[in-house]
Amino acid sequence: MFTAPDPGRLRLRNSVRAVIGVGAAVAVSELSGFPLPASITGGLAALLALFTVTDGTVRAQRITTALLPLAGFPVLAFATTLHDLTAARDMAFVATVFCGVYARRWGARGQALGIFAFMSFFVTQFLHAVPAQLPGLYAAMTLALLVAGAVRFVLWPIERGAPPVAPPAEAPRTGLDRPTTRQAFQAAAACAVALVVGQGFSEDRWYWAVGTAWWIFVNTTSRGETLVRGFRRVLGTVIGVAVGLLVAVPLDGAPVASAALVALCVFGIFYTAAVSYSWMMLAVTVMASLLYGLLGVLDAQLLALRLVETGVGAGCAMLAVFLVLPVTTHATNDAWILRALHCVHAAATETAARLEGDPEADPAPHAAELEALFGRARVALAPLVHPLNPFHGRKARARQALRLLDDCVNEVHALVSATAEPPASHEASLVAACWRVKAAVEALTVHETRAPSWPQHLTGQEAPHQPEPGTPLVHLHNLERTLSDLALPLGRTSGSRLAGS
Incomplete structure (x- = not known):
């Protein structure tokens, strides 16, 4: 985790900025005289604003941040009003889950607003908030969002290396064929069962099970991804509970030490989120333990209950993805890999031009997009290469596919660099090599595209047997060979399919 690549130290800078943003939000709340529960709520609002708002441009991030209260404040009021109406509260919570997941159809903004709405309902259960506390909660959250926004957009703006990758296009799909609709039903079913079972273990802390089920569905699209995420969440929680017993319980809510460790946990959440869900959950669990210590309710039994409720939520999420409108791992893998291959095709087209x-031709944006798509494809393939996957043949093919996709990314980046200054004279052999790369891509996506129509002036151009090292031609040659090798693990030959679950 600590040796994971961090180009431009973006994760490090985002993590430090998050600590400053959340810390400043809590400090301002405390200096404004808000009670501790309101300050904690403000800190959570700041953390969510910095963590969940991932639009591709700074302008879009500002708009999404400004819209967060519109999504969260009505839910907060509704949840506090239903505090003593158990049945109505439970149905409203499940409805919030469904709407929050369904909102993901509108991309990064929909996801951020859906998460903020869910967490607004969640925090009322965490604090046992009632309507009389609403003015203080609203004021603390508004102040925290303003402070977090000032840190993010004024004090320390950080440009993203590349915009987040949108899910596979859903435009032609309607109803239950739309992945976000299917996942909304899955998440609602999982949270409904987690709510009932969680209440059987605790009338006060049942919301942990619901929160676990909810967060397992964030950024997953297939049942394989959900299973792996559930396993990692439980693993991170187990380790976090152990750390909480060793650190948070002995502190017993000591304010200065607890605040310092909470800041360290915030850093850990942001620094590990992109590389290890288990490490992130460890940080979240320790932070929750410290917050309960500050509220004066922490003990070993409470941490044991958190572990039980986490197991309940994870189990319900895993059952839901198998029983409620399941989306297979193979379908998700195929969608992301095809998008990556089409990006290679676009890069080759721009290079030829x-x-x-x-x-005006520029393959560089396609190279950046390809890297982001490969990262998403790696997440989709993670269930197949997980140590607990018993299907060794699929695991081997998935590892081969990942290695070859990684090679594609490297060769495309090298090709873009090598052709940054195109030769003064037209080289038909280079253009022909670009067309061979496009043909290799289209051979892998034959069910979606037609064979390329070769320009007349390139007819008869043959691939060189030994292109000179370091030249654009060698990168094109390597890319063509890598794409051809991908046929077997992707099931484009008589071999087995990459994934069948």
């Missing part, structure tokens, strides 16, 4: 003298 650049070599032919088009001054």
